[in-house]
Amino acid sequence: MAKLQKSIDKRNALIKATIELVNNNGFHATPMSKIAKMANVSPATIYLYFENKQDLVNQTYIEVKAEYTKYAFKTYDKNMPVKAGFELIWKRIADFKLKECENAMFLAQCDNTPMIDAHSRQEGIKHLQPLLDLWERGRQEGIIKPLSNYLLYAYSINPLSFLMIIQKRGDIQLNKVQLEEAYQSAWSSIKQCE
Amino acid sequence: MAKLQKSIDKRNALIKATIELVNNNGFHATPMSKIAKMANVSPATIYLYFENKQDLVNQTYIEVKAEYTKYAFKTYDKNMPVKAGFELIWKRIADFKLKECENAMFLAQCDNTPMIDAHSRQEGIKHLQPLLDLWERGRQEGIIKPLSNYLLYAYSINPLSFLMIIQKRGDIQLNKVQLEEAYQSAWSSIKQCE
Amino acid sequence: MAKLQKSIDKRNALIKATIELVNNNGFHATPMSKIAKMANVSPATIYLYFENKQDLVNQTYIEVKAEYTKYAFKTYDKNMPVKAGFELIWKRIADFKLKECENAMFLAQCDNTPMIDAHSRQEGIKHLQPLLDLWERGRQEGIIKPLSNYLLYAYSINPLSFLMIIQKRGDIQLNKVQLEEAYQSAWSSIKQCE
Amino acid sequence: MAKLQKSIDKRNALIKATIELVNNNGFHATPMSKIAKMANVSPATIYLYFENKQDLVNQTYIEVKAEYTKYAFKTYDKNMPVKAGFELIWKRIADFKLKECENAMFLAQCDNTPMIDAHSRQEGIKHLQPLLDLWERGRQEGIIKPLSNYLLYAYSINPLSFLMIIQKRGDIQLNKVQLEEAYQSAWSSIKQCE
DNA sequence: CATGAATGAGGATTCATTCAT
DNA sequence: TATGAATGAATCCTCATTCAT
Numbered sequence: 001m002a003k004l005q006k007s008i009d010k011r012n013a014l015i016k017a018t019i020e021l022v023n024n025n026g027f028h029a030t031p032m033s034k035i036a037k038m039a040n041v042s043p044a045t046i047y048l049y050f051e052n053k054q055d056l057v058n059q060t061y062i063e064v065k066a067e068y069t070k071y072a073f074k075t076y077d078k079n080m081p082v083k084a085g086f087e088l089i090w091k092r093i094a095d096f097k098l099k100e101c102e103n104a105m106f107l108a109q110c111d112n113t114p115m116i117d118a119h120s121r122q123e124g125i126k127h128l129q130p131l132l133d134l135w136e137r138g139r140q141e142g143i144i145k146p147l148s149n150y151l152l153y154a155y156s157i158n159p160l161s162f163l164m165i166i167q168k169r170g171d172i173q174l175n176k177v178q179l180e181e182a183y184q185s186a187w188s189s190i191k192q193c194e
Numbered sequence: 195m196a197k198l199q200k201s202i203d204k205r206n207a208l209i210k211a212t213i214e215l216v217n218n219n220g221f222h223a224t225p226m227s228k229i230a231k232m233a234n235v236s237p238a239t240i241y242l243y244f245e246n247k248q249d250l251v252n253q254t255y256i257e258v259k260a261e262y263t264k265y266a267f268k269t270y271d272k273n274m275p276v277k278a279g280f281e282l283i284w285k286r287i288a289d290f291k292l293k294e295c296e297n298a299m300f301l302a303q304c305d306n307t308p309m310i311d312a313h314s315r316q317e318g319i320k321h322l323q324p325l326l327d328l329w330e331r332g333r334q335e336g337i338i339k340p341l342s343n344y345l346l347y348a349y350s351i352n353p354l355s356f357l358m359i360i361q362k363r364g365d366i367q368l369n370k371v372q373l374e375e376a377y378q379s380a381w382s383s384i385k386q387c388e
Numbered sequence: 389m390a391k392l393q394k395s396i397d398k399r400n401a402l403i404k405a406t407i408e409l410v411n412n413n414g415f416h417a418t419p420m421s422k423i424a425k426m427a428n429v430s431p432a433t434i435y436l437y438f439e440n441k442q443d444l445v446n447q448t449y450i451e452v453k454a455e456y457t458k459y460a461f462k463t464y465d466k467n468m469p470v471k472a473g474f475e476l477i478w479k480r481i482a483d484f485k486l487k488e489c490e491n492a493m494f495l496a497q498c499d500n501t502p503m504i505d506a507h508s509r510q511e512g513i514k515h516l517q518p519l520l521d522l523w524e525r526g527r528q529e530g531i532i533k534p535l536s537n538y539l540l541y542a543y544s545i546n547p548l549s550f551l552m553i554i555q556k557r558g559d560i561q562l563n564k565v566q567l568e569e570a571y572q573s574a575w576s577s578i579k580q581c582e
Numbered sequence: 583m584a585k586l587q588k589s590i591d592k593r594n595a596l597i598k599a600t601i602e603l604v605n606n607n608g609f610h611a612t613p614m615s616k617i618a619k620m621a622n623v624s625p626a627t628i629y630l631y632f633e634n635k636q637d638l639v640n641q642t643y644i645e646v647k648a649e650y651t652k653y654a655f656k657t658y659d660k661n662m663p664v665k666a667g668f669e670l671i672w673k674r675i676a677d678f679k680l681k682e683c684e685n686a687m688f689l690a691q692c693d694n695t696p697m698i699d700a701h702s703r704q705e706g707i708k709h710l711q712p713l714l715d716l717w718e719r720g721r722q723e724g725i726i727k728p729l730s731n732y733l734l735y736a737y738s739i740n741p742l743s744f745l746m747i748i749q750k751r752g753d754i755q756l757n758k759v760q761l762e763e764a765y766q767s768a769w770s771s772i773k774q775c776e
Numbered sequence: 777c778a779t780g781a782a783t784g785a786g787g788a789t790t791c792a793t794t795c796a797t
Numbered sequence: 798t799a800t801g802a803a804t805g806a807a808t809c810c811t812c813a814t815t816c817a818t
Contacts, residue, residue, distance in 0.1 A: 003818085007781085026307050028222025031808060042783040044811075053809070112306035112359065113220050147375055150366050154353035155379045162352040163344070165306065172344050181341055185349045189383035201798085225791055236800045238794075247792065395777085414695055416610025419812055430779045432815075441813065500694035500747065501608050535763055538745070538754050543767045546744040547736035553694065560732050569729055573737045577771035585797085589802085613787055624804040626790075635788065 011049045013039035018060045019106045027057060027115045058120040061110045064103045069127035071096045076130060082138040083191075086156075089131055090183055093157060097164040098174060105168055108161045131157075135190075145192050155189035205243050207233035212254045213300045221251060221309045252314040255304045258297050263321035265290045272324060276332040277385075280350075283325055284377055287351060291358040292368060299362055302355045325351075339386050349383035399437050401427035406448045407494045415445060415503045446508035449498045452491050457515035459484045466518060470526040471579075474544075477519055478571055481545060485552040486562060493556055496549045519545075533580050543577040593631045595621035600642045601688045609639060609697045640702040643692045646685050651709035653678045658712060664720040665773075668738075671713055672765055675739060679746040680756060687750055690743045713739075727774050737771040 017038035021030040032053055036043040050056040072092045076085060097104040110116045116124075135152050138144030144152070163182065166172055174182070211232035215224040226247055230237040244250040266286045270279060291298040304310045310318075329346050332338030338346070357376065360366055368376070405426035409418040420441055424431040438444040460480045464473060485492040498504045504512075523540050526532030532540070551570065554560055562570070599620035603612040614635055618625040632638040654674045658667060679686040692698045698706075717734050720726030726734070745764065748754055756764070 003781085024308060026220070026222060026309060028220060029308075032810080033808080043809085044783055044785095045781085047810070048781065109307055113303055114218065114223075115220065145375070145379070147379070148366070148372070150357070150360060151372065151376060151379065154356045154376070155349065155383060158356040159348035159352055162348045166344055172342065178342070178345065181339070182345060182348070185339070185341070185345065185383040188387070189349060189379040193382070197798085204799095226793080227791070237792085238800055238802095239798085241793070242798070391777085398778095412696065414608070414610060414697065416608060420814080421812070431813085432779055432781095433777085435814070436777065497695055501691055502606060502611075503608060533763070533767070535767070536754065536760070538748055539760065539764060539767065542741035542744045542764070543737065543771060546741055550736045550740040551732070554732055560730065566730070566733065569727070570733060570736070573727070573729070573733065573771040576775070577737060577767040581770070585802085614789080615787075625788085626804055626806095627802085629789070630802070 007049075010039065010041055010045065014041070014046060014049060014056070015060045015063060018056055019064065019102055022057065022060075022109065022115075023102060023105045026109070027113070032056075054117065057110075058116060060106070061116050061120055062123050064106055065124035066127060068093075068096055068100075068103065068107060071100075073130050078130060078133065082134060082141055082143045083187075085134050086138070086144075086187070087183065089134070090156065090186055091179075094160055094179060094182070097160045098167060098179075101164055101168050104161070104164045108165060111161075142192055144190055147190070152190050156186040159186065201243075204233065204235055204239065208235070208240060208243060208250070209254045209257060212250055213258065213296055216251070216254075216303065216309075217296060217299045220303070221307070226250075248311065251304075252310060254300070255310050255314055256317050258300055259318035260321060261297065262287075262290055262301060265294075267324050270324060272327065276328060276335060276337045277381075279328050280332070280338075280381070281377065283328070284350065284380055285373075288354055288373060288376070291354045292361060292373075295358055295362050298355070298358050302359060305355075336386055338384055341384070346384050350380040353380065395437075398427065398429055398433065402429070402434060402437060402444070403448045403451060406444055407452065407490055410445070410448075410497065410503075411490060411493045414497070415501070420444075442505065445498075446504060448494070449504050449508055450511050452494055453512035454515060455491065456481075456484055456495060459488075461518050464518060466521065470522060470529055470531045471575075473522050474526070474532075474575070475571065477522070478544065478574055479567075482548055482567060482570070485548045486555060486567075489552055489556050492549070492552050496553060499549075530580055532578055535578070540578050544574040547574065589631075592621065592623055592627065596623070596628060596631060596638070597642045597645060600638055601646065601684055604639065604642075604691065604697075605684060605687045608691070609695070614638075636699065639692075640698060642688070643698050643702055644705050646688055647706035648709060650675075650678055650685065650689060653682075655712050660712060660715065664716060664723060664725045665769075667716050668720070668726075668769070669765065671716070672738065672768055673761075676742055676761060676764070679742045680749060680761075683746055683750050686743070686746045690747060693743075724774055726772055729772070734772050738768040741768065 014035060017035045018030070021034055021038065032046055033043050035056075036046055039046075046056065050059060072089055074092065076089055076092070078085075080088065110121075132149050135144055135149060139146050159182070163172070163174060167174060208229060211229045212224070215228055215232065226240055227237050229250075230240055240250065244253060266283055268286065270283055270286070272279075274282065304315075326343050329338055329343060333340050353376070357366070357368060361368060402423060405423045406418070409422055409426065420434055421431050423444075424434055427434075434444065438447060460477055462480065464477055464480070466473075468476065498509075498512075520537050523532055523537060527534050547570070551560070551562060555562060596617060599617045600612070603616055603620065614628055615625050617638075618628055621628075628638065632641060654671055656674065658671055658674070660667075662670065692703075714731050717726055717731060721728050741764070745754070745756060749756060
């Protein structure tokens, strides 16, 4: 028991260290030795848990992505009305991106660079399905513009990544009011105008 | 003359090689020797034009960013009406991002990673001023929502980066109609509702 | 009893694995962990039976060498006439080298590289004594050339190692006739011409 | 000129260092860093001349093997009588193996371990052709036993490798007389008895 | 006896940068 | 200005060995 827990702890420490260091320096400027040091293990130990550096980042990505989507849909119920459902999900995502910004930052970096291999990227996308389903319903009900999922995502969700990045960079600090404004913009961009 | 031109050509070749290689492999997975080879010069020659690798990327960034904004505002006149002006600029930007996707991709990578130093990033933002002025005018005229520039950017411009990336990845291919849809979403998200 | 047997089995499994892996990859390209895996034990277990890697190979060498000489002299009787005795021993050795080629290969690799320490090498030679005695007798009886044991070995026994190696490499396949020819060459090279 | 010469010198120094170190420690116990140090270059410099460690050893092998055969056939003329020709070649080979024992030792180690890749091994064999031709002639003239080249080699040439190894190990020291004896044994083993 | 997790030391290889020409 | 050879420092990864259980 204790042994298993210790193993899990080590793996988690490694993943956490990876996120932090990659966030600050990028993938290639993050040596395994530094990750090991930050996780309080020997460099060789990493290779007990991960095949190599690429595998470490891939798995970190998948793990964080899963955490992200789990958080996003935690309180969502697929029977909710489209508008309410979208607002709920959007605000959960915003919450995650702006509060768990280390994790969100890491995802952003992965999504915008050739850091992650295609397979892991694919793996990471899977869990977004509930949102896509919601959009499909919204389109059928004439509540949401008849646009492709990619476009809906680009305008309603992706801006949050941008906001997260510049907030992390210290350029802005979103408060409640601004967050509500952001939500309104998101909704405006995808809702079907009457 | 011929000599100066040759120098400029070399510098340009280096910048072009940097863009292509960094796009495909990322900053740290792009050795100076490969950049040199692709630009048909000796590695040592790079150091005649740039101080070091960081400087090479910084300057590349600034150059591409300048090209980008120059293109964006080429046909814009600050006396245009807000709505027309925005549409014009937006479509120029879209044009650039989707057609000169190598350049756009490079900018996206720079903007989402710790690849560029803060100073060069600052330098790159400067040229966006006309758009910010337009927005300011729009806010005053009650045509554009009274949001911070960051929010306006996040919702009206930044989505184009996302679309560019997934188009480059082969997931979508934006045609005229979809581009118009995209524009409408952009405008919807920032225009003041009556 | 059962326990002791199990121990012996493990030791043997380790020695067998060592032979096979060293044959195929060489000493230094054979990790302890692989030896352990092939012997179905934990890496740590190896150290219950052997002091370290060097010791494992040394002991393997000595063991195989002992097996080799035991086989060589199994049916030999020191009262046999010189010529008959030599033929008997030679053919037993040939038998061993060509049939138990894994073992023979391992010995050849040990004998031609700095893999084994001097002491173990010495240890391994000991058991060859009956052959040296036979040669001494042969020299005294004027049947065998008055050459040093090293020379006699080089010409009558050592060629078998070469033949074994190239047979293992697939270049030749010695049949009965060729073996007899080989024996005749061996004998020709050391017998006293009338 | 001077530059080219310096390059050749460095390459030679690397090859020489490789031979010496591999002789004493074996392939895998010879770090590139030690080879570099002994050749008075930086580790990175090795990679200017050789693709990787395997390539370094392969090329070293081929080079030494070429030197060896060149030496062996230097004074040989294919019109010589078989017996005289063989004696000449044999003695040149003996000379090489016993005097240039570093080189010979290296070849022996390569020939008896999985150190060299098959292709380079093949490459190395090529140059032995004159000896094989001589043997063919000898067989046709009824001077040499009708045995396969492999057998002839095993009995007449290969023993020299064994003698070289034990001489290098300090067990024996062949003088003129013993060398002549060795030659007689070699010849005895392959000559056709009347 | 037996283990598997853990590790420090070390090895092959790469790369940004320099320097003699 | 331009170069290609040279390099030291760093990086990923492996492995013999140990230790808590």
